[in-house]
Amino acid sequence: MGRPCSPAPPHPAPTGAVPRRIVGGSRRVLAGARRRLHHKVVAAGEHSARQLWPAFPHAIRLDHPPTAELRPRYGSGRPPHAKLLQLLQQGEPRYRSHLQAFSAYHDDLAGMALTGGSSPEPCWLHPWLIGLDTVSLYAFTRLRRPARYVEVGSGQSTKVVARARADGQLATTITSVDPAPRAAIDQLCDRVVRRALEQANLAECFGQLQAGDMVFFDGSHRVLPNSDCVAFFLDVLPALAPGVLVGIHDVYLPEDYPHGFVELWWSEQYLLAALLLGGAPWIEVELPAFYASGRPELAALLAPLFDRPPLQAVNRRGSVFWVQTR
Numbered sequence: 139m140g141r142p143c144s145p146a147p148p149h150p151a152p153t154g155a156v157p158r159r160i161v162g163g164s165r166r167v168l169a170g171a172r173r174r175l176h177h178k179v180v181a182a183g184e185h186s187a188r189q190l191w192p193a194f195p196h197a198i199r200l201d202h203p204p205t206a207e208l209r210p211r212y213g214s215g216r217p218p219h220a221k222l223l224q225l226l227q228q229g230e231p232r233y234r235s236h237l238q239a240f241s242a243y244h245d246d247l248a249g250m251a252l253t254g255g256s257s258p259e260p261c262w263l264h265p266w267l268i269g270l271d272t273v274s275l276y277a278f279t280r281l282r283r284p285a286r287y288v289e290v291g292s293g294q295s296t297k298v299v300a301r302a303r304a305d306g307q308l309a310t311t312i313t314s315v316d317p318a319p320r321a322a323i324d325q326l327c328d329r330v331v332r333r334a335l336e337q338a339n340l341a342e343c344f345g346q347l348q349a350g351d352m353v354f355f356d357g358s359h360r361v362l363p364n365s366d367c368v369a370f371f372l373d374v375l376p377a378l379a380p381g382v383l384v385g386i387h388d389v390y391l392p393e394d395y396p397h398g399f400v401e402l403w404w405s406e407q408y409l410l411a412a413l414l415l416g417g418a419p420w421i422e423v424e425l426p427a428f429y430a431s432g433r434p435e436l437a438a439l440l441a442p443l444f445d446r447p448p449l450q451a452v453n454r455r456g457s458v459f460w461v462q463t464r
């Protein structure tokens with residue numbers, strides 16, 4: 139029998155002939171029993187999944203396979219997306235000038251510890267931000283001296299910006315929007331919004347931002363109904379004032395999500411790619427860190443920092459995609 143075209147109702151009605159004597163009240167009892175059984179089976183399945191994969195406690199059931207072939211579509215051994223590649227190549231002079239400007243902070247960045255644990259100080263070696271991510275977040279904060287920095291998804295990134303604020307004696311206010319930050323960072327923030335972005339008051343969080351301010355988006359990475367990515371790309375980004383620098387983390391354009399990542403089901407970079415391919419006139423690409431850190435002549439501009447002995451263990455790549463609104 140073929141797969142249904144639309145999702146099965148959550149509580150399927152009983153099939154087959156129903157004897158007359160169990161119509162009415164009896165049928166309702168039967169339907170209630172089926173519903174309870176359905177909930178028990180689902181709860182048991184989700185409980186087992188949580189035991190097996192504690193870091194991935196939530197499951198989504200689909201009526202079609204998510205893809206006929208689970209693999210990156212661009213990059214990871216295949217060509218990058220040709221039009222996106224062409225588009226990003228055009229910005230190379232701008233990326234070069236940003237990377238050159240970052241060198242003013244190489245000494246300060248080299249003073250950052252390699253490892254940090256639960257300290258409020260940032261460090262280099264952890265899974266959340268790699269080399270050029272830390273460099274660009276720190277250096278853009280120092281260079282732009284933003285009055286406001288608003289971050290969705292907090293942890294190491296908050297520590298990096300707080301360190302830049304202290305080193306540069308900046309008056310930047312830090313706002314964290316995250317229901318459960320990865321690290322204890324509340325003491326570094328001027329305002330904490332412990333809610334999901336999709337439930338937050340967006341006007342309060344982003345409405346005051348002006349030219350020179352910064353936003354860093356590093357949430358669930360998944361475009362799903364009413365997810366943070368939908369709120370960000372459809373409601374937050376288009377409404378920002380011109381001149382706000384926005385860093386979107388974990389973007390690998392002009393490639394797809396890499397091999398090891400496809401089963402995370404991230405999807406936000408496809409929205410960004412569609413915006414770029416559509417030529418959205420209201421965003422300018424400032425520094426696509428994954429692309430720039432993969433071009434030898436651009437990556438070489440970071441060598442004076444990463445060649446220093448304590449930093450040789452740092453992954454020099456990056457994946458923050460920096461754009462500016464205009």
Ligand SMILES: C[S@@+](CC[C@H](N)C(=O)[O-])C[C@H]1O[C@@H](n2cnc3c(N)ncnc32)[C@H](O)[C@@H]1O
Pocket residue numbers: 266267290291292293294295296315316317318319320333334335336356357358365366
């Ligand atoms: C990859 S971590 C953030 C890492 C952080 N930027 C850092 O450098 O350590 C993702 C964060 O997004 C947060 N998050 C997940 N869903 C969210 C949502 N709907 N709204 C806001 N934050 C969300 C998680 O609680 C988590 O702290």
